[in-house]
Amino acid sequence: MGTAQITTARPEDLGIDSEKLEAVFARAKRDVDDGTLKSAQVAVARHGQLAGVRTYGTVQHNGVETEVPATNDTLYTIFSCTKAIVGAAAWTLFEDGLLREDETVASIIPEFGTNGKDQITVSQLMTHTGGFPLAPFAPQDWDDRDRRLERFASWRLNWEPGTKFEYHATSTHWVIAELIARRTGMDFRAFVREKMLDPMGLDDFYVGLPESEDGRVADVRHLVPPTPPPGGWGEVTPDAIKTFNRPEVRRVGVPGGGGVAGAAQLAMFYQPLVNGGVTSSGKRVLKAETIEWATRVRTKDFHRVPLLDYPCNRALTVVVAGDDGNANLRGFGKTCSPRAFGHGGAGGQIGWGDPETGISVGYCTDGFLDEVLQGRRITAIGSLVGQCLA
Numbered sequence: 001m002g003t004a005q006i007t008t009a010r011p012e013d014l015g016i017d018s019e020k021l022e023a024v025f026a027r028a029k030r031d032v033d034d035g036t037l038k039s040a041q042v043a044v045a046r047h048g049q050l051a052g053v054r055t056y057g058t059v060q061h062n063g064v065e066t067e068v069p070a071t072n073d074t075l076y077t078i079f080s081c082t083k084a085i086v087g088a089a090a091w092t093l094f095e096d097g098l099l100r101e102d103e104t105v106a107s108i109i110p111e112f113g114t115n116g117k118d119q120i121t122v123s124q125l126m127t128h129t130g131g132f133p134l135a136p137f138a139p140q141d142w143d144d145r146d147r148r149l150e151r152f153a154s155w156r157l158n159w160e161p162g163t164k165f166e167y168h169a170t171s172t173h174w175v176i177a178e179l180i181a182r183r184t185g186m187d188f189r190a191f192v193r194e195k196m197l198d199p200m201g202l203d204d205f206y207v208g209l210p211e212s213e214d215g216r217v218a219d220v221r222h223l224v225p226p227t228p229p230p231g232g233w234g235e236v237t238p239d240a241i242k243t244f245n246r247p248e249v250r251r252v253g254v255p256g257g258g259g260v261a262g263a264a265q266l267a268m269f270y271q272p273l274v275n276g277g278v279t280s281s282g283k284r285v286l287k288a289e290t291i292e293w294a295t296r297v298r299t300k301d302f303h304r305v306p307l308l309d310y311p312c313n314r315a316l317t318v319v320v321a322g323d324d325g326n327a328n329l330r331g332f333g334k335t336c337s338p339r340a341f342g343h344g345g346a347g348g349q350i351g352w353g354d355p356e357t358g359i360s361v362g363y364c365t366d367g368f369l370d371e372v373l374q375g376r377r378i379t380a381i382g383s384l385v386g387q388c389l390a
Contacts, residue, residue: 006049006050006201006264006265006268007048007049007050007280008049008050008051008052008053009047009049009050009051011051011052011390012390014045014046014047014049014051015046015047015358015389015390016044016046016051016359016388016389016390017388017389017390020384020387020388020389020390021044021051021052021388023384024042024044024361024381024384024385024388025042025052025054027377027380027381027384028040028041028042028054028056028363028381029054029056031365031377032056032057033056036223036367036369036373037057037223037365037366037367037369038057038058038059038067038221038223038366038367039055039056039057039058039059039070039074039218039365039366039367040055040056040057040363040364040365041053041054041055041056041070041072041074041076041262041263041362041363041364041365042054042263042361042362042363042364042381043262043263043264043266043267043268043361043362043363044267044359044360044361044385044388045264045267045268045270045271045359045360045361046271046357046358046359046360047271047275047280047358048271048272048275048279048280049271049280050264050267050268051388053072053262053263053264053267054072055070055071055072055074055263056070057069057070058070059074059218059219059366060218060219060221060366061214061215061216061217061218061219062214062215062219062247063219063245070218072262072264073204073216073262074216074217074218074262075204075206075213075216075217075218075260075261075262076217076218076260076261076262076263076349076364076365076366077217077218077220077244077250077258077259077260078259078260078261078266078345078349078351078364079241079244079257079258079259079345079346079347079349080169080256080257080343080344080345080346080349081259081261081266081342081343081344081345081349081350081351082173082207082254082255082256082257082258082259082345083173083255083256083257083317083318083343084269084317084318084342084343084351085192085196085197085205085207085259085269086173086176086177086188086192086207086255086256086317087126087173087176087294087316087317087318087343088196088273088285088286088294088317089180089188089191089192089195089196090126090176090179090180090316090317091286091290091291091294091316092195092285092286092290093179093180093183093184094290094293094294095286095287095290098183098184099122099179099183100122101121101122101123101316102121102122102123103121103122104118104119104120104121104122105117105120105121105122105125105130105175105179106118106120108179108182108183109149109152109175109178109179109182111149111150111152111153112152112153112155112175112178114152114153114154114155115154115155115156115157116156116157117130117131117132117155117156117157117161119161120132120161121161121162122179123298123316124161124162125172125175125176126172126176126316126317127165127298127299127303127314127315127316128165128166128167128168128172128312128314129161129162129163129164129165129299129303129314130161130168130172131157131158131159131160131161131162131163131164132155132156132157132158132168132171133158133166133167133168133169133171134158134171135151135155135156135168135171136151136154136155137151137170137171137174139243139249142174142249142252142254143251143252145181148174148178149178151174152174152175152178155171164302164303164304165299165303165304165305165306165312165314166306167305168256169256169257170254170255170256170257171256172256173254173255173256173257173317174255174256176188176255176317177255188207188253188255189207189208189253192207193207195285196269196285199279199283199285200268200269200271200272200279200283200285201268201279201281202261202265202268202269204261204262204265205259205260205261205265205266205269206253206259206260206261207253207255207258207259208250208251208252208253208258209247209250209251209253209260211247211251213260214247214250217250217260218366219245219366220241220242220244220245220347220366220368221366221367221368222238222241222242222367222368223367223368223369224368224369224370226238226241226368227370238368241346241347241368244257244258257345257346261362261364262362262364263362263363263364264362265362266349266350266351266361266362266363266364267351267360267361267362268360268362269351269360269362270342270351270352270353270360270361271353271360272285272286273286273291273341273353274353274354274355274358274359274360275358276288276291277290277291294315294316294317294318295315295316295318295320295339295341295355296315296320297313297314297315297320297322298314298315298316299311299312299313299314305329308329310324310326310329311324311326313326313330315341317343318341318342318343319331319341319342319343319344320338320339320340320341321336321337321338321339321340321341321352321354322338323338327340328378328379328382328383329375331343331344331350331352331378331382332352332382332386333378333379333380333381333382333383333384333385333386334379334382334383334386335382335383335384335385335386335387336352336354336356336357336359336382336385336386337354337355337356337357339354339355339356340352340353340354340355340356340386341353341355344378346368347365347366347367347368347369347374348363348365348369348374348377348378349363349364349365350362350363350378350381350382351363352382354386357386357389359385359386359388359389361381361382361385363381
Protein backbone atom coordinates (compact mmCIF):
# COMPACT_ATOMS: atom_id res chain seq x y z
CA MET A 1 0.00 0.00 0.00
CA GLY A 2 3.02 2.24 0.32
CA THR A 3 4.16 5.01 2.61
CA ALA A 4 1.24 7.17 1.48
CA GLN A 5 -0.76 5.43 4.19
CA ILE A 6 1.54 7.04 6.80
CA THR A 7 0.96 10.69 7.60
CA THR A 8 3.84 13.07 6.91
CA ALA A 9 3.95 16.53 8.46
CA ARG A 10 6.12 19.61 8.17
CA PRO A 11 9.18 18.93 10.31
CA GLU A 12 8.71 22.19 12.26
CA ASP A 13 5.14 21.20 13.13
CA LEU A 14 6.65 18.20 14.90
CA GLY A 15 9.36 20.20 16.64
CA ILE A 16 12.00 18.96 14.18
CA ASP A 17 14.55 21.33 12.67
CA SER A 18 14.38 21.00 8.86
CA GLU A 19 18.07 21.75 8.34
CA LYS A 20 19.10 19.16 10.90
CA LEU A 21 16.77 16.65 9.30
CA GLU A 22 18.30 17.36 5.91
CA ALA A 23 21.69 16.57 7.43
CA VAL A 24 20.37 13.08 8.28
CA PHE A 25 19.21 12.61 4.71
CA ALA A 26 22.49 13.94 3.32
CA ARG A 27 24.49 11.44 5.38
CA ALA A 28 22.40 8.56 4.05
CA LYS A 29 22.69 9.86 0.49
CA ARG A 30 26.46 10.26 0.74
CA ASP A 31 27.03 6.51 0.92
CA VAL A 32 25.06 6.00 -2.29
CA ASP A 33 26.65 8.95 -4.11
CA ASP A 34 30.18 7.75 -3.40
CA GLY A 35 29.41 4.13 -4.30
CA THR A 36 29.75 2.72 -0.79
CA LEU A 37 26.16 1.45 -0.95
CA LYS A 38 23.79 0.74 -3.82
CA SER A 39 20.71 1.97 -1.94
CA ALA A 40 19.65 3.48 1.37
CA GLN A 41 16.36 4.55 2.89
CA VAL A 42 15.92 6.62 6.06
CA ALA A 43 12.97 8.06 7.97
CA VAL A 44 12.51 10.17 11.09
CA ALA A 45 9.26 10.52 13.05
CA ARG A 46 7.87 12.40 16.04
CA HIS A 47 4.44 13.02 17.58
CA GLY A 48 2.98 10.08 15.69
CA GLN A 49 3.85 11.37 12.22
CA LEU A 50 6.73 11.20 9.80
CA ALA A 51 8.95 14.24 9.64
CA GLY A 52 10.38 12.88 6.42
CA VAL A 53 11.53 9.81 4.49
CA ARG A 54 14.09 9.61 1.68
CA THR A 55 15.28 6.76 -0.53
CA TYR A 56 18.42 6.77 -2.66
CA GLY A 57 20.03 4.55 -5.25
CA THR A 58 19.06 1.39 -7.07
CA VAL A 59 18.07 -2.12 -6.05
CA GLN A 60 17.64 -5.59 -7.50
CA HIS A 61 14.52 -7.74 -7.13
CA ASN A 62 13.77 -11.45 -7.31
CA GLY A 63 17.29 -12.54 -8.18
CA VAL A 64 17.40 -10.42 -11.35
CA GLU A 65 20.64 -8.43 -11.68
CA THR A 66 18.96 -5.50 -13.44
CA GLU A 67 19.21 -2.32 -11.36
CA VAL A 68 15.95 -0.41 -10.82
CA PRO A 69 15.46 2.86 -8.93
CA ALA A 70 14.70 2.49 -5.24
CA THR A 71 11.68 4.49 -4.09
CA ASN A 72 9.95 5.25 -0.80
CA ASP A 73 7.79 2.19 -1.47
CA THR A 74 10.79 -0.15 -1.70
CA LEU A 75 10.85 -2.69 1.13
CA TYR A 76 13.91 -4.24 2.77
CA THR A 77 14.69 -7.25 4.93
CA ILE A 78 15.23 -5.65 8.33
CA PHE A 79 16.92 -8.66 9.94
CA SER A 80 17.15 -8.37 13.74
CA CYS A 81 15.12 -5.18 13.89
CA THR A 82 12.33 -7.79 13.74
CA LYS A 83 13.15 -8.80 17.32
CA ALA A 84 11.67 -5.59 18.71
CA ILE A 85 8.39 -6.06 16.83
CA VAL A 86 7.86 -9.66 17.92
CA GLY A 87 9.09 -8.74 21.40
CA ALA A 88 6.65 -5.86 21.78
CA ALA A 89 3.80 -8.17 20.78
CA ALA A 90 4.97 -10.54 23.52
CA TRP A 91 4.85 -7.65 26.02
CA THR A 92 1.07 -7.74 25.65
CA LEU A 93 1.13 -11.22 27.20
CA PHE A 94 2.67 -9.78 30.35
CA GLU A 95 0.17 -6.93 30.34
CA ASP A 96 -2.73 -9.36 30.05
CA GLY A 97 -1.44 -11.65 32.80
CA LEU A 98 -0.65 -14.47 30.38
CA LEU A 99 3.09 -14.54 30.98
CA ARG A 100 5.54 -13.82 33.82
CA GLU A 101 9.25 -13.10 33.78
CA ASP A 102 10.03 -15.62 36.48
CA GLU A 103 8.26 -18.56 34.81
CA THR A 104 10.48 -21.22 33.34
CA VAL A 105 10.12 -21.65 29.62
CA ALA A 106 9.79 -25.41 30.06
CA SER A 107 6.73 -24.99 32.26
CA ILE A 108 4.99 -23.55 29.19
CA ILE A 109 6.78 -25.53 26.46
CA PRO A 110 7.66 -28.94 27.97
CA GLU A 111 9.51 -29.97 24.79
CA PHE A 112 12.05 -27.24 25.51
CA GLY A 113 13.01 -28.52 28.97
CA THR A 114 15.68 -31.02 27.98
CA ASN A 115 19.46 -31.11 28.34
CA GLY A 116 19.48 -28.72 31.31
CA LYS A 117 17.27 -26.09 29.68
CA ASP A 118 14.47 -26.68 32.20
CA GLN A 119 15.87 -23.93 34.44
CA ILE A 120 15.83 -21.13 31.83
CA THR A 121 13.40 -18.38 32.78
CA VAL A 122 11.36 -16.20 30.45
CA SER A 123 13.50 -13.23 31.50
CA GLN A 124 16.73 -15.05 30.64
CA LEU A 125 15.24 -16.08 27.32
CA MET A 126 14.35 -12.51 26.40
CA THR A 127 17.72 -11.04 27.43
CA HIS A 128 19.94 -13.51 25.55
CA THR A 129 21.32 -14.90 28.80
CA GLY A 130 19.64 -18.30 28.41
CA GLY A 131 22.76 -20.19 27.39
CA PHE A 132 21.87 -21.68 23.97
CA PRO A 133 23.13 -19.08 21.45
CA LEU A 134 24.34 -21.54 18.80
CA ALA A 135 21.31 -23.84 18.76
CA PRO A 136 21.19 -25.45 15.29
CA PHE A 137 18.07 -24.97 13.21
CA ALA A 138 18.05 -25.50 9.43
CA PRO A 139 15.98 -23.12 7.26
CA GLN A 140 13.99 -26.00 5.77
CA ASP A 141 12.65 -26.73 9.26
CA TRP A 142 11.67 -23.17 10.15
CA ASP A 143 8.05 -23.29 9.06
CA ASP A 144 7.30 -26.78 10.37
CA ARG A 145 6.08 -26.53 13.97
CA ASP A 146 6.67 -30.21 14.74
CA ARG A 147 10.25 -29.96 13.50
CA ARG A 148 10.74 -26.79 15.54
CA LEU A 149 9.66 -28.59 18.70
CA GLU A 150 12.01 -31.45 17.88
CA ARG A 151 14.80 -28.94 17.53
CA PHE A 152 13.93 -27.34 20.87
CA ALA A 153 14.29 -30.75 22.51
CA SER A 154 17.67 -31.41 20.85
CA TRP A 155 19.26 -28.08 21.80
CA ARG A 156 21.95 -28.16 24.49
CA LEU A 157 23.33 -25.49 26.77
CA ASN A 158 26.63 -23.81 25.92
CA TRP A 159 26.87 -22.36 29.43
CA GLU A 160 24.82 -22.06 32.62
CA PRO A 161 21.74 -19.85 32.15
CA GLY A 162 22.12 -16.35 33.55
CA THR A 163 25.90 -16.46 33.89
CA LYS A 164 26.80 -14.58 30.71
CA PHE A 165 25.43 -12.81 27.66
CA GLU A 166 25.80 -14.10 24.15
CA TYR A 167 23.59 -13.08 21.27
CA HIS A 168 21.03 -15.75 20.32
CA ALA A 169 20.60 -14.72 16.68
CA THR A 170 17.41 -16.69 15.98
CA SER A 171 16.93 -19.38 18.65
CA THR A 172 15.49 -17.14 21.38
CA HIS A 173 12.79 -15.68 19.15
CA TRP A 174 11.68 -19.04 17.82
CA VAL A 175 10.99 -19.95 21.44
CA ILE A 176 9.19 -16.62 22.00
CA ALA A 177 7.05 -17.43 18.95
CA GLU A 178 6.07 -20.71 20.57
CA LEU A 179 5.32 -19.00 23.89
CA ILE A 180 2.89 -16.77 22.01
CA ALA A 181 1.25 -19.80 20.42
CA ARG A 182 0.96 -21.70 23.71
CA ARG A 183 -0.52 -18.80 25.65
CA THR A 184 -2.85 -17.42 22.96
CA GLY A 185 -3.59 -20.28 20.58
CA MET A 186 -2.50 -18.02 17.69
CA ASP A 187 0.31 -18.29 15.18
CA PHE A 188 2.90 -15.68 16.11
CA ARG A 189 2.64 -13.96 12.73
CA ALA A 190 -1.10 -13.45 13.09
CA PHE A 191 -0.60 -12.33 16.69
CA VAL A 192 1.99 -9.70 15.74
CA ARG A 193 -0.33 -8.42 13.02
CA GLU A 194 -3.34 -8.25 15.34
CA LYS A 195 -1.60 -6.77 18.39
CA MET A 196 0.97 -4.45 16.82
CA LEU A 197 0.98 -3.86 13.09
CA ASP A 198 -2.73 -3.40 12.38
CA PRO A 199 -3.45 -1.10 15.35
CA MET A 200 -0.40 0.97 14.36
CA GLY A 201 -1.65 1.22 10.77
CA LEU A 202 1.52 -0.42 9.44
CA ASP A 203 0.06 -2.25 6.45
CA ASP A 204 3.47 -2.48 4.78
CA PHE A 205 5.29 -4.01 7.72
CA TYR A 206 5.48 -7.79 7.36
CA VAL A 207 6.45 -10.68 9.57
CA GLY A 208 5.74 -13.26 6.89
CA LEU A 209 5.74 -11.60 3.46
CA PRO A 210 2.78 -12.23 1.12
CA GLU A 211 3.65 -13.40 -2.38
CA SER A 212 2.03 -10.27 -3.80
CA GLU A 213 4.76 -8.09 -2.25
CA ASP A 214 7.82 -10.00 -3.47
CA GLY A 215 8.48 -7.53 -6.28
CA ARG A 216 8.91 -4.65 -3.82
CA VAL A 217 11.66 -6.20 -1.68
CA ALA A 218 15.28 -5.29 -2.36
CA ASP A 219 17.54 -8.32 -2.68
CA VAL A 220 20.36 -8.40 -0.13
CA ARG A 221 23.86 -8.19 -1.56
CA HIS A 222 27.41 -8.27 -0.25
CA LEU A 223 29.28 -5.22 -1.54
CA VAL A 224 32.66 -6.27 -0.17
CA PRO A 225 34.02 -9.81 0.18
CA PRO A 226 32.04 -11.28 3.10
CA THR A 227 33.91 -12.34 6.19
CA PRO A 228 32.98 -14.74 8.98
CA PRO A 229 30.89 -13.08 11.71
CA PRO A 230 32.53 -11.78 14.90
CA GLY A 231 32.35 -13.75 18.15
CA GLY A 232 28.85 -14.32 19.46
CA TRP A 233 27.22 -13.84 16.05
CA GLY A 234 28.10 -17.24 14.61
CA GLU A 235 24.71 -17.87 13.02
CA VAL A 236 24.74 -14.68 10.95
CA THR A 237 26.94 -16.05 8.17
CA PRO A 238 27.13 -14.60 4.64
CA ASP A 239 25.22 -17.61 3.30
CA ALA A 240 22.51 -17.24 5.96
CA ILE A 241 22.08 -13.58 5.03
CA LYS A 242 21.56 -14.42 1.34
CA THR A 243 18.92 -16.97 2.33
CA PHE A 244 16.52 -14.08 2.89
CA ASN A 245 16.47 -13.39 -0.85
CA ARG A 246 14.44 -16.57 -1.28
CA PRO A 247 10.66 -15.98 -1.40
CA GLU A 248 9.92 -19.12 0.63
CA VAL A 249 12.14 -17.83 3.43
CA ARG A 250 10.47 -14.40 3.38
CA ARG A 251 7.11 -16.18 3.74
CA VAL A 252 8.21 -17.69 7.05
CA GLY A 253 8.65 -14.39 8.83
CA VAL A 254 11.58 -15.61 10.93
CA PRO A 255 10.76 -13.99 14.31
CA GLY A 256 14.36 -13.13 15.10
CA GLY A 257 15.34 -11.69 11.74
CA GLY A 258 12.90 -12.14 8.85
CA GLY A 259 10.76 -9.01 9.00
CA VAL A 260 10.28 -6.94 5.87
CA ALA A 261 9.51 -3.22 5.97
CA GLY A 262 10.61 0.21 4.86
CA ALA A 263 12.37 2.83 6.93
CA ALA A 264 9.11 4.74 7.38
CA GLN A 265 7.33 1.70 8.81
CA LEU A 266 10.26 1.00 11.10
CA ALA A 267 10.35 4.57 12.42
CA MET A 268 6.58 4.63 12.88
CA PHE A 269 6.56 1.34 14.78
CA TYR A 270 8.40 3.09 17.62
CA GLN A 271 6.10 6.10 17.76
CA PRO A 272 3.38 4.54 19.96
CA LEU A 273 6.09 3.00 22.15
CA VAL A 274 7.62 6.41 22.93
CA ASN A 275 4.22 8.07 23.28
CA GLY A 276 2.69 6.11 26.11
CA GLY A 277 1.52 3.18 23.98
CA VAL A 278 -1.01 5.22 21.99
CA THR A 279 -1.03 5.75 18.22
CA SER A 280 -1.66 9.14 16.63
CA SER A 281 -5.22 8.00 15.89
CA GLY A 282 -5.83 7.29 19.57
CA LYS A 283 -5.56 3.49 19.52
CA ARG A 284 -3.80 1.99 22.53
CA VAL A 285 -1.44 -0.88 21.80
CA LEU A 286 0.16 -1.10 25.25
CA LYS A 287 -0.11 0.63 28.60
CA ALA A 288 2.58 3.21 29.30
CA GLU A 289 3.61 1.35 32.44
CA THR A 290 4.04 -1.87 30.47
CA ILE A 291 6.43 -0.19 28.05
CA GLU A 292 8.41 1.44 30.85
CA TRP A 293 8.62 -1.90 32.66
CA ALA A 294 9.57 -3.92 29.57
CA THR A 295 12.31 -1.48 28.55
CA ARG A 296 14.02 -1.52 31.93
CA VAL A 297 17.51 -3.07 31.73
CA ARG A 298 17.60 -6.57 33.25
CA THR A 299 21.17 -7.55 32.53
CA LYS A 300 24.08 -6.88 34.88
CA ASP A 301 27.52 -5.38 34.32
CA PHE A 302 29.00 -8.87 33.91
CA HIS A 303 26.65 -9.55 31.00
CA ARG A 304 29.07 -8.15 28.45
CA VAL A 305 29.24 -8.24 24.67
CA PRO A 306 31.89 -10.78 23.63
CA LEU A 307 35.16 -9.43 22.22
CA LEU A 308 34.16 -5.77 22.57
CA ASP A 309 33.64 -6.18 26.32
CA TYR A 310 30.98 -3.60 27.19
CA PRO A 311 27.72 -4.19 29.10
CA CYS A 312 25.00 -5.41 26.75
CA ASN A 313 22.19 -3.35 28.38
CA ARG A 314 19.37 -5.72 27.53
CA ALA A 315 15.73 -5.19 28.43
CA LEU A 316 13.00 -7.64 27.34
CA THR A 317 13.94 -8.26 23.68
CA VAL A 318 15.30 -4.73 23.10
CA VAL A 319 18.57 -2.91 23.76
CA VAL A 320 18.68 0.28 25.87
CA ALA A 321 21.12 3.08 25.03
CA GLY A 322 22.27 3.71 28.60
CA ASP A 323 24.39 6.46 30.12
CA ASP A 324 27.80 4.76 30.23
CA GLY A 325 29.18 6.21 27.00
CA ASN A 326 28.56 3.04 24.99
CA ALA A 327 25.25 3.99 23.35
CA ASN A 328 26.89 4.26 19.93
CA LEU A 329 28.23 0.71 20.25
CA ARG A 330 24.66 -0.40 20.91
CA GLY A 331 23.40 1.20 17.69
CA PHE A 332 22.05 4.54 18.92
CA GLY A 333 24.64 7.14 17.99
CA LYS A 334 26.00 9.50 20.63
CA THR A 335 23.22 12.06 21.13
CA CYS A 336 20.09 10.18 22.20
CA SER A 337 18.90 9.98 25.80
CA PRO A 338 19.90 7.03 28.01
CA ARG A 339 16.29 5.78 27.81
CA ALA A 340 16.30 5.27 24.02
CA PHE A 341 15.54 1.68 23.11
CA GLY A 342 15.31 -0.47 20.02
CA HIS A 343 17.10 -3.12 18.03
CA GLY A 344 19.37 -2.92 15.01
CA GLY A 345 19.73 -5.48 12.26
CA ALA A 346 22.45 -7.21 10.27
CA GLY A 347 23.92 -5.05 7.54
CA GLY A 348 23.40 -1.87 9.53
CA GLN A 349 19.61 -1.60 9.67
CA ILE A 350 18.60 0.93 12.35
CA GLY A 351 15.43 1.09 14.43
CA TRP A 352 14.94 2.89 17.73
CA GLY A 353 12.82 5.38 19.61
CA ASP A 354 13.64 7.82 22.38
CA PRO A 355 11.00 8.42 25.08
CA GLU A 356 12.75 11.60 26.21
CA THR A 357 12.61 13.38 22.86
CA GLY A 358 9.82 11.45 21.13
CA ILE A 359 12.04 10.95 18.08
CA SER A 360 12.22 7.61 16.29
CA VAL A 361 14.25 6.51 13.29
CA GLY A 362 14.29 3.78 10.69
CA TYR A 363 17.14 3.10 8.30
CA CYS A 364 17.37 0.30 5.73
CA THR A 365 19.85 -0.80 3.10
CA ASP A 366 20.34 -3.82 0.88
CA GLY A 367 24.14 -3.65 1.04
CA PHE A 368 26.45 -5.47 3.42
CA LEU A 369 29.85 -3.94 4.15
CA ASP A 370 32.57 -4.63 6.67
CA GLU A 371 31.80 -4.10 10.35
CA VAL A 372 33.91 -0.94 10.68
CA LEU A 373 32.20 0.95 7.85
CA GLN A 374 28.82 -0.25 9.03
CA GLY A 375 29.48 0.87 12.61
CA ARG A 376 30.62 4.32 11.53
CA ARG A 377 27.47 4.79 9.48
CA ILE A 378 25.20 3.68 12.33
CA THR A 379 26.90 6.08 14.73
CA ALA A 380 26.82 8.99 12.29
CA ILE A 381 23.17 8.63 11.33
CA GLY A 382 22.03 7.92 14.88
CA SER A 383 23.92 10.92 16.20
CA LEU A 384 22.41 13.24 13.60
CA VAL A 385 18.91 11.95 14.33
CA GLY A 386 19.38 12.43 18.05
CA GLN A 387 20.00 16.15 17.62
CA CYS A 388 17.13 16.90 15.22
CA LEU A 389 14.95 18.80 17.68
CA ALA A 390 14.24 22.41 16.75
